Amino acid sequence: MTTSRRVTAEESLPADVERARLVGRAWVPGRLGGPTLVTVRGNELIDISALAPTMADLLSQPDCAARVAAAKGASLGPLQEWLDDTCANGSDAARRHLLAPNDLQVVKAAGVTFxxxxxxxxxxxxxxxxxxxxxxxxxxxxxxxxxxxxxxxxxxxxxxxxxxxxxxxxxxxxxxxxxxGPDAEIFTKAAPLASVGTGVGVGIHPASTWNNPEPEVVLAVSPTGEIVGAALGNDVNLRDFEGRSALLLGKAKDNNASCSIGPWIRLCDTHFGIEQIAATDITLTLEGEDGFVLHGHSTMREISRAPQELVAHAMGAHHQYPDGMMLFCGTLFAPIEDRDEVDAGFTHRPGDRVSISADRLGGLVNWVQDCTTLPPWKFGIGALMHNLAQRGLLHPPP
Structure with missing residues (x-):
């Protein structure tokens, strides 16, 4: 069986989309194109790049949700067309596609929180x-x-x-x-700009034979340590690597396209805040090309440390992140169902479609691939700065 590589706008948006302040990033092709900040209004993507050149800059602004609500910008077209193009073309710079919503923020993760x-x-x-x-x-x-x-x-x-x-x-x-114990596990999941978004492949190291998805809430944290929004994330994990030695955590967690975040960051406002984040229920559906189907769930209601506590373990007087931080909160989900052999447990197969969803955050969809066969990461901080300068989007702060 071959699963269809399509993501719908309906599964990508929160159930209460009409009152959700969503922000994301999209690649607009062309000579003066590049990463562009967007929001969703109705079924359209709206260019809000006039607000800030980067997502890190936008999320550091006071009351950024109100700024996004009031922002004027041109429509970039129907969301469904962007999703179709993303699924069809991946990260091809000559074609339009959605990106992970985060950019210059460091991507950290809390482990063993359930x-x-x-x-x-x-x-x-x-x-x-x-x-x-x-x-x-x-x-x-x-x-x-x-x-x-x-x-x-x-x-x-x-x-x-x-x-x-x-x-x-x-x-x-x-x-x-x-x-x-008193100290939380905090590790680096990915470098700035290395995350992938919805509709594209996520990478598994080819040497791994025991691995799994990890559906999580990802906090968007400002440089001052304030939680300003949240997204969905897949903290792709290699169980065999880390199981051999905890010193292999970096290799188990950080590979090409092994960090998926999106499709949006939902900003905190009067309708969405810490209370709603702490009550988030996440569902996971995995569909394999071999016909295997796996359903799972996680809930922030059962987390052992509150979101604010995890942020305090990651940043504060002991460590600062001037461009902000994306923080994976951990997951309750750990699949143990047998896939191929009795007592062999679960592991990914190439082509697995992984859908992670939550009512207030929408849905994040990716397909599992060997990380060495996915497009190599080439667009880093230097490339972004050159691109923004060429487009005239870099200005001195007021």
Missing amino acids: AASMLERVIEERTRGDAAGAAAVRASLVEILGDSLSDVRPGSLEAQRIKQVLLAQGLWSQYLEVGL
């Missing part, structure tokens, strides 16, 4: 990245721990007590340390 995924990290470690042994280790851990970790606050006295029990049984792990 009890279920914390146990899966321990399993990867104990099997040394071998999927064949995962089922047995999982059963033994669940028998000992049950669901006792899901309501434990990291760093609390109860967490310390559980640590001592697990140490006594020889079950303590570096993953339990960051899942239950």
Whole structure:
């Protein structure tokens, strides 16, 4: 079976799109074309590049949601046509296509923020990245721990007590340390401008034989540490690499096109804020060309650390990000369904269509490919600055 490479406008937009302040980026081809800030009005993409040359600059402005609401700009055409062109042409600079909504922000990620995924990290470690042994280790851990970790606050006295029990049984792990201890795991997921958006391929390292999607909420954070919006993200993960050694985390997480964010950043306003972000329910649907179908979910309601706490672990007096930050919040989802063999668990196959959606954030769709066969990343910070200067979009601050 071959899945159709199409993404619809309906699945890309929030259920309450009429009151959502959405911002994104689109590649407009031509001699004076390039990355362009856009918003969605009705079924049209609207050019709002007059507001700011980069998304990082826009999100650093006070009350950016109101600025976007009041912005005037030309229509770039129906959203559905842009989605069709993106699916058909990918990142071809000669053709129009949607981009990831973030640009100069550093892309960070918080790990081990849910009890279920914390146990899966321990399993990867104990099997040394071998999927064949995962089922047995999982059963033994669940028998000992049950669901006792899901309501434990990291760093609390109860967490310390559980640590001592697990140490006594020889079950303590570096993953339990960051899942239950006072310090959150924060790592770099991707370099600025390396993320991909909806409708294109996401990359898996060709040496990986045990990997999975990770559907997550991604916080858009201003240089001052304020959460100014949120998006959907796929923190593509190589379970075998990290399972062999935690020192391979960078190789497991950061490869060509291995970070997908989008399709939009929904800005915080009177209709959408921290309360709604913290209550976000995410669904995942995976459809393989082999007929395999996987359904999954995650919910921010069960996260062990609040979004504001994760931001505080990532930036503050100890570390600043002058262009802001995109922060993956982690996921409850860790697929264990067998795909090819009994007790072999799940892993991706080329051509898998991965759809990640949430009512207030829309839907992010990508197709899985070998990362070495996807277009290489060539448009970095230097190229962006040259492009913006050529288009006359760089101006001194007021």
